Amino acid sequence: MTQTLRIATWNINSLRLRMPLLSRLAETLNPDVICLQETKVPDELFPADGPVALGYQHAAYRGMKGYNGVAILSRIPLARLDIAPDWCGKGDCRHVAVTLDVPSGPVEVHDFYVPAGGDVPDPVANDKYAHKLQFVAEATNWFAARPALARTVLVGDLNIAPLEHDVWSHKQLLDVVSHTPPETEGLTAWQATRFVDAMRHFVPDDEKLYTWWSYRNKDWRASNRGRRLDHIWVSPDLKPALRGMTVLQDARDWPQGSDHVPVCVEIAV
DNA sequence: ATGGTTGAGCGTCAA
Numbered sequence: 058m059t060q061t062l063r064i065a066t067w068n069i070n071s072l073r074l075r076m077p078l079l080s081r082l083a084e085t086l087n088p089d090v091i092c093l094q095e096t097k098v099p100d101e102l103f104p105a106d107g108p109v110a111l112g113y114q115h116a117a118y119r120g121m122k123g124y125n126g127v128a129i130l131s132r133i134p135l136a137r138l139d140i141a142p143d144w145c146g147k148g149d150c151r152h153v154a155v156t157l158d159v160p161s162g163p164v165e166v167h168d169f170y171v172p173a174g175g176d177v178p179d180p181v182a183n184d185k186y187a188h189k190l191q192f193v194a195e196a197t198n199w200f201a202a203r204p205a206l207a208r209t210v211l212v213g214d215l216n217i218a219p220l221e222h223d224v225w226s227h228k229q230l231l232d233v234v235s236h237t238p239p240e241t242e243g244l245t246a247w248q249a250t251r252f253v254d255a256m257r258h259f260v261p262d263d264e265k266l267y268t269w270w271s272y273r274n275k276d277w278r279a280s281n282r283g284r285r286l287d288h289i290w291v292s293p294d295l296k297p298a299l300r301g302m303t304v305l306q307d308a309r310d311w312p313q314g315s316d317h318v319p320v321c322v323e324i325a326v
Numbered sequence: 327a328t329g330g331t332t333g334a335g336c337g338t339c340a341a
Contacts, residue, residue: 070332070333070341071332071333071334074333074334095333095341097333097334122334122335123333123334123335123339123340124333124334124339124340124341173340173341174341175340175341176341185340216341271330271331271341272330272331272332272341273329273330273331273332274330274331275330275331313332315332316331316332316341
């Protein structure tokens with residue numbers, strides 16, 4: 058009695074502005090669960106009707122005014138899982154977790170929005186970079202301290218491109234926030250606590266793979282200066298259950314699109 | 327070294 062569970066993740070860069078694009082994502086990939094980042098909407102203004110009209114009757118979200126914000130929209134009943142700390146003590150709405158009520162048994166889902174980290178890759182000169190490194194370190198320690206995970210999926214905009222071919226030029230980006238050694242080593246250590254990289258399960262490490270292209274490129278497709286900032290990780294028991302993965306690159310050309318594109322994984326659970 | 331674009335919301339700040 059297994060089913061194919063489709064879980065998508067997308068930094069939507071304002072949920073209220075891009076509700077029509079959420080509908081397009083639902084039509085195109087037909088995900089059972091959609092994890093969003095940068096919803097930029099306080100909880101009391103969360104536009105719940107939109108997702109419900111698209112068939113996502115269950116939701117868990119944590120938002121604030123102007124910045125950040127995460128949401129998990131689901132066709133499958135869920136229960137909110139409030140076991141994580143307030144990362145870095147900032148109360149800034151960067152993580153929400155749920156347990157999905159899948160018929161074969163519960164599936165745990167974590168949706169993260171890791172701090173972008175500003176421009177200067179120096180934790181002394183740049184508080185945002187220091188916050189980013191601290192956030193990753195806290196998350197690493199927290200997952201490492203948990204018992205071994207089962208049927209768990211971690212997704213989100215982690216704002217770090219860990220591998221050489223997760224960026225358009227490894228050499229040119231070594232000093233650019235998102236690909237500096239302290240970040241890539243930190244993210245690798247976090248992943249190694251409990252997870253398998255589900256995107257790289259399908260695409261070899263030596264092939265370019267991106268999920269984000271800057272708004273500042275005139276022709277993103279021609280220059281193709283992308284980075285893989287968005288990720289899907291699964292607990293090792295789900296690795297044999299991975300059935301497919303899609304990076305919806307075409308979404309970068311959707312009218313008034315986000316600078317990130319959706320990523321979706323299919324898991325037989 | 328700089329600039330390039332976008333969103334929130336009305337100042338600029340964050341990305």
